Amino acid sequence: MSSAALDELKPGEARFPGPSTREVILSEGDDIPPALVEECYEFLGDEEIPYHRYTSRDFFQQEVEKMWPKVWQWACRVEHIPEVGDNYVYDVGPYSILVVRHGEGPEDIKAYHNSCLHRGTQLKPSHSTGNSPKLRCPFHGWEWNLDGTVNEIPCRWDFPKVTDAEFGLPEVKVGLWGGFIFINMDPDCERLEDYLGPMMEHFAGRWDVSKRYVALHVQKTLPANWKACLEAFIEAYHSLETHYQSKETSGSLFAQYDVFTDKVNRFVHTRGYPTPEYRALQTEEELLKKIAPHLAGTPIPEGKSARHVVANHLRETMSEQYGVDLSIYSDSEMLDSIEYTLFPNMFLFPGVGLPMVYRFRPNGMDPDSAIFDLLFLRPLADGAEAPEAPEPFKVGIAQSYRDAPGIDPVLGAIYDQDTGNLEMQQRGYKAALSAGVKTGQTLGNYQEVRIRRMHMTLDQYLNA
Numbered sequence: 001m002s003s004a005a006l007d008e009l010k011p012g013e014a015r016f017p018g019p020s021t022r023e024v025i026l027s028e029g030d031d032i033p034p035a036l037v038e039e040c041y042e043f044l045g046d047e048e049i050p051y052h053r054y055t056s057r058d059f060f061q062q063e064v065e066k067m068w069p070k071v072w073q074w075a076c077r078v079e080h081i082p083e084v085g086d087n088y089v090y091d092v093g094p095y096s097i098l099v100v101r102h103g104e105g106p107e108d109i110k111a112y113h114n115s116c117l118h119r120g121t122q123l124k125p126s127h128s129t130g131n132s133p134k135l136r137c138p139f140h141g142w143e144w145n146l147d148g149t150v151n152e153i154p155c156r157w158d159f160p161k162v163t164d165a166e167f168g169l170p171e172v173k174v175g176l177w178g179g180f181i182f183i184n185m186d187p188d189c190e191r192l193e194d195y196l197g198p199m200m201e202h203f204a205g206r207w208d209v210s211k212r213y214v215a216l217h218v219q220k221t222l223p224a225n226w227k228a229c230l231e232a233f234i235e236a237y238h239s240l241e242t243h244y245q246s247k248e249t250s251g252s253l254f255a256q257y258d259v260f261t262d263k264v265n266r267f268v269h270t271r272g273y274p275t276p277e278y279r280a281l282q283t284e285e286e287l288l289k290k291i292a293p294h295l296a297g298t299p300i301p302e303g304k305s306a307r308h309v310v311a312n313h314l315r316e317t318m319s320e321q322y323g324v325d326l327s328i329y330s331d332s333e334m335l336d337s338i339e340y341t342l343f344p345n346m347f348l349f350p351g352v353g354l355p356m357v358y359r360f361r362p363n364g365m366d367p368d369s370a371i372f373d374l375l376f377l378r379p380l381a382d383g384a385e386a387p388e389a390p391e392p393f394k395v396g397i398a399q400s401y402r403d404a405p406g407i408d409p410v411l412g413a414i415y416d417q418d419t420g421n422l423e424m425q426q427r428g429y430k431a432a433l434s435a436g437v438k439t440g441q442t443l444g445n446y447q448e449v450r451i452r453r454m455h456m457t458l459d460q461y462l463n464a
């Protein structure tokens with residue numbers, strides 16, 4: 001687009017030239033879920049995002065005091081705690097939450113602050129899972145029932161002020177959705193259903209992620225602020241440089257960005273449908289060889305694309321592998337990167353071929369370090385129970401994601417590229433601030449709007 005043509009557009013109106021993601025998806029079939037092709041964007045301003053939000057201890061402390069204890073965040077999946085007495089410790093910043101199954105009913109789940117009411121010891125270690133019929137402190141043996149009521153206090157004669165009524169474990173709110181167990185430390189928080197907003201409707205029916213199970217869980221500590229880490233995954237603009245190898249096959253430059261509410265936003269970008277420039281440079285047969293080398297030479301039906309052949313192959317092989325009927329899913333749902341974000345730190349992909357969940361959280365009280373959880377959710381056969389969720393495979397800071405057993409090596413290499421920039425970015429913020437040369441990030445109006453929305457919502461909490 002010429003700069004004269006660009007001048008006529010209002011900020012946020014410019015788009016990559018060529019067909020939109022929505023047009024590509026709609027051209028491929030009739031049974032496209034309306035949510036997938038819904039567009040929802042508005043210009044949110046172009047102020048810089050100050051670097052100190054990523055580097056300052058004071059800012060980090062504000063988040064710890066005013067944001068983390070007020071938001072819904074997923075702690076684990078129901079298949080992490082299938083049996084009565086199962087527990088799971090979710091840690092975020094200084095907080096430690098003990099999630100417990102106390103009964104056999106699907107909703108018999110409670111969460112407590114993970115700190116003994118005697119002298120504060122954690123009842124269960126950070127980041128641990130386990131099963132125990134009671135919640136017993138390892139220090140002096142104060143013990144609670146799974147429902148949080150007092151069971152036993154050794155030498156109770158010495159604690160006349162301790163009453164059962166006042167010494168039940170302090171609870172944290174729990175919400176269940178899509179097979180995820182959410183917690184919220186604010187007793188007066190809004191309902192989880194309201195917080196999820198459009199995700200309730202979008203993920204109903206064919207995107208019901210409660211009918212999936214955790215097939216892979218990888219965890220890595222990343223050397224940057226939790227927000228910088230999250231922002232490395234929230235736009236596809238970086239693909240041009242960071243994932244340079246995908247430019248001939250990916251539609252990341254004409255990705256669609258949607259901001260549905262203050263908490264929920266999304267991008268959608270095609271795989272196997274590159275920009276017009278790269279479409280013109282290759283035949284569909286050549287494209288097929290690049291996106292699925294094992295399918296090279298497969299005949300492409302008249303009027304169909306390489307991407308359709310790959311989607312079809314996936315539908316057939318995955319239907320058989322997982323014992324489910326995937327025939328209802330469109331090519332886009334089989335292949336594309338469809339990424340929803342729920343504020344502050346949950347990424348959820350309803351697609352079948354790219355079925356990930358990401359979570360980014362501060363690592364203790366360190367503003368320069370974050371914990372990244374990467375999970376793959378696979379389809380659960382009709383009527384089948386989810387197998388117990390695997391322990392996370394921990395990838396060392398300098399280790400490749402490709403070392404995680406079961407990860408697709410091509411995706412592993414992409415995650416390596418994504419996280420390779422982070423330490424340099426975190427240092428770059430500090431270098432620029434120290435030198436006084438620049439004080440904030442300059443964002444693209446469209447492609448980086450989700451970053452801006454995240455900071456605006458964070459401010460709602462910090463200024464409340």
Ligand code: FES
Nearest residue numbers: 116118119137140
């Ligand atoms: S600190 Fe828990 S029993 Fe003493």
Ligand SMILES: [Fe+2]
Nearest residue numbers: 232233243418
């Ligand atoms: Fe990336």
